[in-house]
Amino acid sequence: MTVPPLAPYPATRLRRLRQADWSRRLVRETEVRPADLIWSMVVHEGEGCVPVASMPGVERLSVKEAAKAAVRARDLGIPAIAIFPHIDPSRKDAAGSIAADPDGVIPRAVKAMKDAAPEVGIMCDVALDPFTDHGHDGVVEGGRILNDATIERLIEQGLMQAAAGADILAPSDMMDGRIGALRGALEADGFQDTMIMSYAAKYASAFYGPYRDAIGSAKLSAGQGDKKTYQMDPANTEEAIREVALDIAEGADMIMVKPGLPYLDILRRLVDEFRMPTYAFQVSGEYAMIKAAGANGWIDEERAILESLAAFKRAGAAGIITYFAPWAAEKLG
Numbered sequence: 285m286t287v288p289p290l291a292p293y294p295a296t297r298l299r300r301l302r303q304a305d306w307s308r309r310l311v312r313e314t315e316v317r318p319a320d321l322i323w324s325m326v327v328h329e330g331e332g333c334v335p336v337a338s339m340p341g342v343e344r345l346s347v348k349e350a351a352k353a354a355v356r357a358r359d360l361g362i363p364a365i366a367i368f369p370h371i372d373p374s375r376k377d378a379a380g381s382i383a384a385d386p387d388g389v390i391p392r393a394v395k396a397m398k399d400a401a402p403e404v405g406i407m408c409d410v411a412l413d414p415f416t417d418h419g420h421d422g423v424v425e426g427g428r429i430l431n432d433a434t435i436e437r438l439i440e441q442g443l444m445q446a447a448a449g450a451d452i453l454a455p456s457d458m459m460d461g462r463i464g465a466l467r468g469a470l471e472a473d474g475f476q477d478t479m480i481m482s483y484a485a486k487y488a489s490a491f492y493g494p495y496r497d498a499i500g501s502a503k504l505s506a507g508q509g510d511k512k513t514y515q516m517d518p519a520n521t522e523e524a525i526r527e528v529a530l531d532i533a534e535g536a537d538m539i540m541v542k543p544g545l546p547y548l549d550i551l552r553r554l555v556d557e558f559r560m561p562t563y564a565f566q567v568s569g570e571y572a573m574i575k576a577a578g579a580n581g582w583i584d585e586e587r588a589i590l591e592s593l594a595a596f597k598r599a600g601a602a603g604i605i606t607y608f609a610p611w612a613a614e615k616l617g
C-alpha cells in the first residue's frame with residue numbers, strides 16, 4: 285500500500301485532527317456496534333442462574349433464563365447468541381453419549397430461545413467435549429483422538445441441533461473434513477439453509493481455561509492431556525491459511541479465529557486472503573483477564589473492554605463472539 289506524499293511538518297500536523305472529540309469522531313475509521321456482537325452464553329440443565337467463579341459477571345443460565353436472555357439480545361440489537369452447555373458430570377461418559385440427545389439442554393434452549401425471540405440467530409457449538417468425561421473433543425482410543433469416528437458423532441449432533449432450530453452450526457472440534465461431512469449431511473436432510481461458521485483457525489490455547497470451569501470440564505486444565513494433536517500450534521500462521529482454505533472449499537459460510545486478541549495477525553491475514561465473513565472469538569481467558577485486572581483497579585475495565593472490541597473491528601472482523609456482548613451492546617446502543 286502506498287501512502288500519498290505528505291507535506292512535511294509543520295504543514296502537516298497529525299495532531300490537528302485529534303484535538304477535539306468531534307474531530308476524532310469525524311475521522312474515526314472503524315466503529316463497534318451492537319450488530320457486531322455474538323453473545324457467548326452458557327446454559328445448564330438446572331433452574332435459575334449459577335455464577336461462574338473464574339468469569340465474574342457470567343452465569344450459567346437455565347433454559348428459561350436463556351429464553352429471557354434472547355429477548356434481551358433482541359432488544360439490545362445483538363443479532364446472534366452462541367450457546368454452550370454445562371452438563372452434570374454424572375451424565376458424561378468416554379463416548380459423550382448424550383451429545384446428540386434431542387431432549388438435551390442445548391436443543392431445549394434453542395427451541396425456547398427461538399420461541400421467545402425468533403429474530404435472534406442461535407448458534408450451537410458442534411463438539412463432544414462438554415459431554416465427555418475426559419474432556420476431549422473427540423472419540424478417544426488408546427490415547428488417540430480418532431478423526432473419522434468423531435466426525436460421525438458430530439454429524440449426529442449437528443443434525444440434531446439443526447432439527448431443534450439452530451440457525452448456525454459452529455464445529456469447534458478441529459477434526460479434518462468435518463465441514464464437508466456436515467454440509468453434505470445438512471443438504472441430504474433438508475437443512476440447506478442452516479449456516480456453518482467454522483472454527484477454522486483454532487489454536488491449542490491456554491486462554492480457554494475459565495471456559496472449562498464454566499462448562500464443567502476442568503480435567504484437561506488439571507493436566508490430563510492437552511488438545512495439541514487437533515488444535516493448532518500457536519506458532520503457526522501459514523497453516524491457518526490451509527485450514528481456512530479447506531473449510532471454505534468444504535462449504536463453510538463464515539469462518540472464525542480463536543482465541544481473539546492474541547491472534548489479530550491471523551484474523552487480518554485471513555480477511556485479506558479470503559474476503560469471507562470472518563469472526564473473532566474473545567475467549568473466556570481474555571474475558572477473565574480484563575475482569576480480574578479491572579477488579580483490582582489495575583486497568584480501567586470499561587475502557588479496556590471497548591478498546592479490545594475496537595481492536596477486532598480494526599483487524600477486519602465482521603463480528604466478535606464475546607461474553608461482554610450484553611454489557612457492550614448496552615453501552616454502545
Ligand SMILES: NCc1[nH]cc(CCC(=O)O)c1CC(=O)O
Binds near residue numbers: 567
Ligand atoms: N470445543 C469446545 C470449545 N468451544 C469453545 C471453547 C472455548 C471458549 C472459551 O474459552 O470461551 C472450547 C474449548 C476448547 O476447545 O477447549
Ligand SMILES: [Mg+2]
Binds near residue numbers: 458484531
Ligand atoms: Mg480443519
